[in-house]
Amino acid sequence: MKEAVHKDNNWTICEECQGRGKKSRRLNKKVRLDYQNALEQFEKTNGEGIAPLKPKAPLYNCLKCSGSGLIPAENAPAPNPDYPHVAIIGGGIGGVALAVACLHRGIPFTLYERDNHFEARSQGYGLTLQQASKAIEGFGIFSLNEGVVSTRHLVHTPEGKVVGEWGVRKWIHSDERTAPKRSNIHIARQSLRLALLEQLGDNNAVKWGHQLLDFKQSEDKTIDLRFEVNGEIKNTKADLVVGADGIRSVVRTLLIGEKTPLRYLGCIVILGICPLSALEDVESELLDSATVFQTANGNERIYMMPFTSDSIMWQLSFPMSEEEAKTLSSLGTQALKEEALKRTQWHSPIPQIIQATNTEQISGYPVYDRELLQQELLENNGPITLIGDAAHPMSPFKGQGANQALLDALTLARGIYKGCKSKDFWKENGLRKSVLTEFESEMLERSAVKVKDSAAAADFLHSEIVLFEADHPRGSCLKNK
Template sequence: MKESSWSVCKHCLGRGKVSRKLSKRQRQQFKEACLKYENEPAKGGAPERPKASVQTCEKCHGAGIIPHQKPPEGQENHFPRIAIVGMGMAGVALAVACLHRGIPFAIFERDKDAAERAQGYGLTLQQAGRAIKSFGIVKLNQGVISTRHLVHTPAGEVIGEWGARKWVEGQLSVDPKRSNIHIARQSLRKQLLAQLGDHPAIYWGHQLVSYQQEGAKGLKLTCLVAGEERQFEADLLVGADGIRSAVRTLLLGDQTHELRYLGCIVILGICPLAKLPETPLLDGTTVFQTANGVERIYVMPYDAETIMWQLSFPMLEEAAKSLSSQGPKALKAEALSRINWHYPIPEILQATEEKFISGYPVYDREALQGALSEKAQPVTLIGDAAHPMSPFKGQGANQALLDALALAQAIYTKYQYTPWQGADLRGELLDVVEQEMILRTDVKVKESAEAARVLHSADVFLGGDQPRRASALKACVHPNGKCADP
């Protein structure tokens, strides 16, 4: 399968799954239930037809798309024109998903090119790792699968271990679908951008400053380009422009669902393995974390030759903002002053060049619920613009990718055969997609916030060969099912 061009799989209509026929036994049981109801209607309600089970589409192997000679052209007669603001993970993923499904789109980014700003550090693909093929990515070029995860005390005592290698000697099976894939955010973004190629609707150096709804004509967007204003037209606007989203501010204002500080700061660093001593902890497929109940450091593969570390600890918000603004030199000094733990943690911090260090206070937001629907506009948000969360569950990028895929699939399914012109995009499309997004992501936001508390408290020492938050929740549950210290 080539990675160049794709189109929707007609066998499953882009869903990646197909319904199985009801079995002979299911049909017979339903028939008998109907006959019984006809003879004795007073006893119980009418029987419901059994639902057919689904299976992975054998034509596209669950991707919903198949290789094609060239991408389908944007079909404005079938689908609304999508304007995407932001070329981070969520925005580029949505553009790619639209491209493969023939949905016309334009994507706008204030940066002049892909290299102008750093796009974060490493990320861990979990649920989205299984969905990545739906974006036309057959293989992650620089992805690393971790096979061991360790939790230490500052002295180096192992208090938790899980992963494939723990079970090898016991001859227990390991499900490859549950593997975590570690990859540099910029590497994944680069692969997604490669799917777009030289698409004419990619607009670098375009900063959205306003938009207006013009009735049946759709939306008029105004972008600032090299100091001058330019106008663009669209039918649906998607804000994928991050935690401080301009689209969100234009739509909801600054005061709606303000950022919520989670009480801690994160310092990040990237270090080549070649600069570090050889040790099993730095074998390229091991993830480890160490904590003392206040500070916590997490080390994972960044690519085959590099690791990423993440140090976090409680700090007042103003102090965290101040430290972050002082730059990498101050951040590295702060990290070294706090961490004098087991080998090779001090060596990793010392060997990390300042230019590869950054830091930021950690925020999230409450769920949007009906805030977008109340505006009654064909404007929506995905990724961090909709639901920023702490990094401690590794869910931010995963949920952003799933947001993009869900929105593109919903547009394709809704309007493939039904004319969209004159349709209520807000009521019949966006309200449905947003409600599903909130149900999926709200629990992730809450779990990530809880992880921020657990990882910087005594609960981090609770044993068990599983992630720390799971251990903490098990330990605090009473026989009646209620948590002793919620």
């Protein structure tokens, strides 16, 4: 990521590209003529066959904002009352990201979080920004001081034999000419969440301690929301409600019930964070804070990545019945650590890292997702929608949950900005027609392949496939079949 030139500045959208970060080039003459000819031929057949698709204009990065969609501003844009007021339910990464994107566009919002403060509970361990490593600039974040870039990825057998290697260092060593299009950035989930919260200005930007109880649409088409706050009931209104409240989303349950219940993926995950300082007597090139490695035996699989510049995160997973997984996770962190040690007496430095991990930095849980959400379940519910894990929860094995939540947030904010410039228009036509139908269609189509691939990974990462000798990410061979 490039260094931030205006690190402490406020941001507003770039008028050149309307905050999209990209501009459209005009279709060339040949493409336009080919489409017109195909359309004429189709019309001559009285609509028989398949109509030609109208070609989309090619996009290029806006030069004024360098593709971020944002430019520095003296002050954050004031909320524009012509835009709908957005109630964002959930102060995790997706919810805070949506709040930030609304702030930059002058879209009025209120961000509600059930926790009483930022550190109230664990918000997960580390995550890897993949597609979102570029999209994060769309939130005014041009550098992540806590982020670590990996340049090498290795796959081992339990004995330490390398059966796969890729990354910048591999390509350079093999004189590969093609450079990677983007870098994967590893960062603690809370560090990214804090970087986003800082864009909002202060701690008062979040309504902490607000547990959503229910909502209903009123006669004027606004949404009445009811919260429990410090044991008391609080009522409020919004034009648009966005559920960003995770895999066990209250908004989703109130909206569609249990039509798509949690789906167990057949395995448990045990997570831990170990400071490198606890490994003073362990020498390994794998602990250079720029290497990601995984080791597997066809059943158990451990994945290790830099958490910060001076710590490493590990994720052990293995098949287990749902009841056994629930029982193990309920026994506490010491039991989880003992189980992890028992299953990973493998090559160095794996046993040493797990042994050196403080039990306070260990957690474990059964892995779930949900059946793909169909847009029909949302389209009759008025101005209420879902993003992130509330919309498309997935297993952690492809590292896509946070990436998709960030893309959801940016896409929705851009859709509101584009579709609601005229208050009379969105009031008359409704937010579903003005914004939500198009947004949900794009979001669900984009995320569907990630949900499917993540579910598939829960199977193949715990099978012999992971041990195939190949210098590319595990599972790529499946896509070539």
